[in-house]
Amino acid sequence: MSISNIPAGIHNFxxxxxxxPHTVFEQAAQAILxxxxxxxxxxxLGHRTSAFEAVMAEARSLVKALMNLxxxxxxLFLHGGATTQFMQVPMNxxxxxxxxxxxxxxxxxxxxxxxxxLFGKAEVVCSSxxxxxxxxxxxxxxxxxxxxxxxxxxxxxxxxxxxxxPHTSNVLVADMSSDILSRVLDFNRFDLIxxxxxxNIGAAGVNLVVVNRNILGRIxxxxxxxxxxxxxxxxxxxxxxxxxFAVYVCLLTLRWLKAQGGVAxxxxxxxxxATLLYDTLDSLPIFRGTVNKEDRSKMNxxxxxxxxxxxxxxxxxxxxxxxxxxxxxxxxxxxxxxxYNALSLDSVTVLTGLMKxxxxxxx
Amino acid sequence: MSISNIPAGIHNFxxxxxxxPHTVFEQAAQAILxxxxxxxxxxxLGHRTSAFEAVMAEARSLVKALMNLxxxxxxLFLHGGATTQFMQVPMNxxxxxxxxxxxxxxxxxxxxxxxxxLFGKAEVVCSSxxxxxxxxxxxxxxxxxxxxxxxxxxxxxxxxxxxxxPHTSNVLVADMSSDILSRVLDFNRFDLIxxxxxxNIGAAGVNLVVVNRNILGRIxxxxxxxxxxxxxxxxxxxxxxxxxFAVYVCLLTLRWLKAQGGVAxxxxxxxxxATLLYDTLDSLPIFRGTVNKEDRSKMNxxxxxxxxxxxxxxxxxxxxxxxxxxxxxxxxxxxxxxxYNALSLDSVTVLTGLMKxxxxxxx
Numbered sequence: 001m002s003i004s005n006i007p008a009g010i011h012n013f014x015x016x017x018x019x020x021p022h023t024v025f026e027q028a029a030q031a032i033l034x035x036x037x038x039x040x041x042x043x044x045l046g047h048r049t050s051a052f053e054a055v056m057a058e059a060r061s062l063v064k065a066l067m068n069l070x071x072x073x074x075x076l077f078l079h080g081g082a083t084t085q086f087m088q089v090p091m092n093x094x095x096x097x098x099x100x101x102x103x104x105x106x107x108x109x110x111x112x113x114x115x116x117x118l119f120g121k122a123e124v125v126c127s128s129x130x131x132x133x134x135x136x137x138x139x140x141x142x143x144x145x146x147x148x149x150x151x152x153x154x155x156x157x158x159x160x161x162x163x164x165x166p167h168t169s170n171v172l173v174a175d176m177s178s179d180i181l182s183r184v185l186d187f188n189r190f191d192l193i194x195x196x197x198x199x200n201i202g203a204a205g206v207n208l209v210v211v212n213r214n215i216l217g218r219i220x221x222x223x224x225x226x227x228x229x230x231x232x233x234x235x236x237x238x239x240x241x242x243x244x245f246a247v248y249v250c251l252l253t254l255r256w257l258k259a260q261g262g263v264a265x266x267x268x269x270x271x272x273x274a275t276l277l278y279d280t281l282d283s284l285p286i287f288r289g290t291v292n293k294e295d296r297s298k299m300n301x302x303x304x305x306x307x308x309x310x311x312x313x314x315x316x317x318x319x320x321x322x323x324x325x326x327x328x329x330x331x332x333x334x335x336x337x338x339x340y341n342a343l344s345l346d347s348v349t350v351l352t353g354l355m356k357x358x359x360x361x362x363x
Numbered sequence: 364m365s366i367s368n369i370p371a372g373i374h375n376f377x378x379x380x381x382x383x384p385h386t387v388f389e390q391a392a393q394a395i396l397x398x399x400x401x402x403x404x405x406x407x408l409g410h411r412t413s414a415f416e417a418v419m420a421e422a423r424s425l426v427k428a429l430m431n432l433x434x435x436x437x438x439l440f441l442h443g444g445a446t447t448q449f450m451q452v453p454m455n456x457x458x459x460x461x462x463x464x465x466x467x468x469x470x471x472x473x474x475x476x477x478x479x480x481l482f483g484k485a486e487v488v489c490s491s492x493x494x495x496x497x498x499x500x501x502x503x504x505x506x507x508x509x510x511x512x513x514x515x516x517x518x519x520x521x522x523x524x525x526x527x528x529p530h531t532s533n534v535l536v537a538d539m540s541s542d543i544l545s546r547v548l549d550f551n552r553f554d555l556i557x558x559x560x561x562x563n564i565g566a567a568g569v570n571l572v573v574v575n576r577n578i579l580g581r582i583x584x585x586x587x588x589x590x591x592x593x594x595x596x597x598x599x600x601x602x603x604x605x606x607x608f609a610v611y612v613c614l615l616t617l618r619w620l621k622a623q624g625g626v627a628x629x630x631x632x633x634x635x636x637a638t639l640l641y642d643t644l645d646s647l648p649i650f651r652g653t654v655n656k657e658d659r660s661k662m663n664x665x666x667x668x669x670x671x672x673x674x675x676x677x678x679x680x681x682x683x684x685x686x687x688x689x690x691x692x693x694x695x696x697x698x699x700x701x702x703y704n705a706l707s708l709d710s711v712t713v714l715t716g717l718m719k720x721x722x723x724x725x726x
Binding site for chain 1: 372373375377378379380381382383387388389391392393395396402403404406407408409410442443444445446447449450454474477478481559561566567568569585587588589590602603604605606607608609612685687688
């Protein structure tokens with residue numbers, strides 16, 4: 001289960017864009033010089049060629065298989081990032097007079113709420129904002145007539161994650177940008193899933209969207225051609241020139257993920273990494289986790305020290321050891337260790353070793 | 364002025380995604396393995412790092428310099444392609460009751476018109492649709508109160524190009540996807556220019572947008588955050604995670620363009636290529652250009668033969684000689700030779716050689 005994919009000496013804990021398997025980098029670089037022996041770079045390959053159509057078809061099919069999607073769930077690769085989807089979701093699903101239910105569990109959820117209000121009513125059914133988003137609300141009700149319920153399954157900045165997906169009779173929409181394909185879920189319970197690729201599935205510049213086609217086409221608003229999911233379904237994500245290379249990097253990452261054993265194996269690896277990190281954190285009083293233990297994210301571990309001078313000193317220690325991207329987001333401070341699929345257990349072992357050593361010397 | 368940038372034996376006449384300088388492929392592949400000796404791939408580099416901020420700043424600054432832009436013109440790199448801009452332009456510039464003037468000179472212009480109608484009134488001030496877009500209309504009037512005039516400077520599918528940019532007192536908007544940076548223009552005369560990168564400036568997955576900031580903020584419609592050009596100006600194209608690698612490929616291509624001598628040198632090279640191709644075409648009765656001579660595009664030369672069997676035979680000849688992407692678009696048939704900046708004169712010489720030889724043997 002140990003995966004060696006880190007360039008010698010570097011441990012990339014970036015929150016996104018973030019670490020990808022080293023084999024993906026090697027194959028992507030090769031494809032830029034010569035795609036499959038064609039004499040052409042993947043960057044100059046026409047998207048209407050059988051070569052690229054095969055890339056798109058395989059990427060789609062791998063997502064379907066890895067997520068165990070049923071026949072009604074369509075897989076799209078679209079330009080943009082999750083921020084684009086904050087707009088595109090209500091544009092497609094929410095009529096002017098209708099209400100959508102949103103959970104306010106972090107900055108990204110709050111941004112999604114802001115965009116929804118441009119298209120209809122956005123009712124915030126729960127919020128942990130008053131505590132700087134340190135927990136996932138457990139007790140809330142969703143109006144029966146809400147057109148959909150929107151959740152952010154993992155909150156990258158704060159380090160919280162929905163451990164159980166809320167049961168709802170409403171259409172369920174999820175921003176899974178920072179934990180897609182990292183754990184086993186019944187993905188068919190979701191009617192729409194979107195994820196910027198740059199954390200678990202590829203490089204920045206493409207969105208994965210999984211949508212139950214039965215929820216589409218129910219609103220009165222005319223939708224711009226490029227924003228209407230139905231057009232992208234019909235055209236197989238080739239309504240316009242797709243982000244060819246970004247889709248190809250997704251394909252390489254998905255192939256790697258399948259070769260590792262799929263989502264269940266990723267979940268085991270991610271559990272092992274998170275357990276090691278949080279157990280270390282809880283054993284060292286000099287460090288302090290910032291969120292409710294039961295809501296801790298397995299993707300992004302956020303922790304602080306009470307003395308800013310010590311934080312600076314530990315950042316220096318990390319830097320000297322080749323650890324990248326460990327500095328916390330400005331809205332929380334301290335540290336954030338992002339442990340996406342492609343981050344190895346070895347990298348977490350290096351980090352926790354430094355934490356223990358630092359605590360012994362300075363604690 | 365001869366530029367050798369073609370992998371041995373391949374001549375890529377793709378309409379887009381299309382040929383880029385070979386040095387760009389080499390540098391891009393290297394950056395995927397190790398960006399500037401950082402030990403990190405460009406694909407795992409955080410966009411909020413000084414390393415990527417420098418990429419974005421240099422790309423922006425090169426566009427400003429290569430286009431001689433004045434202080435009011437802002438340079439943006441945005442997710443998506445021209446199809447995204449068909450929607451984004453009227454969303455930002457056209458109020459519900461206002462009229463925009465559109466020129467209907469090809470499929471892409473027509474698609475832009477369709478999207479504008481979702482936001483306001485789109486008045487088609489000229490059209491060559493009745494002749495399957497074989498010419499650029501010369502004589503038309505633009506209503507004084509039109510919020511803007513939209514033109515497609517080069518029509519990729521049909522092979523026509525505006526040789527002179529219409530003089531207008533209206534705000535001038537141009538889709539330059541297929542001829543940006545290929546010829547010297549007074550780019551400051553345009554208030555908004557957009558271009559999918561995948562022809563002259565990079566790989567698919569990013570739009571270059573040049574906008575005069577003084578035309579923004581004049582409409583009443585609330586604009587979704589990710590669609591509002593003003594937000595992208597304020598955030599330096601980093602409102603959300605940008606398509607990092609696609610922007611980097613633009614930077615490499617822009618550096619190459621500057622090193623070649625800039626837009627004026629590209630124009631000379633493009634003139635030389637187009638002259639060679641069209642002179643050959645006109646000298647061989649077996650081939651026939653499909654558009655008005657005075658409107659011929661220097662980027663995309665479209666031509667046919669009267670005998671479909673001969674067309675098939677010539678396609679085979681091209682294929683055997685390593686020529687890629689020469690088959691015409693289905694709406695015109697025959698052949699299309701796309702000759703973007705990075706296509707060498709050598710490649711055109713190979714093609715015209717084959718044309719002459721074929722005409723001699725089969726004409």
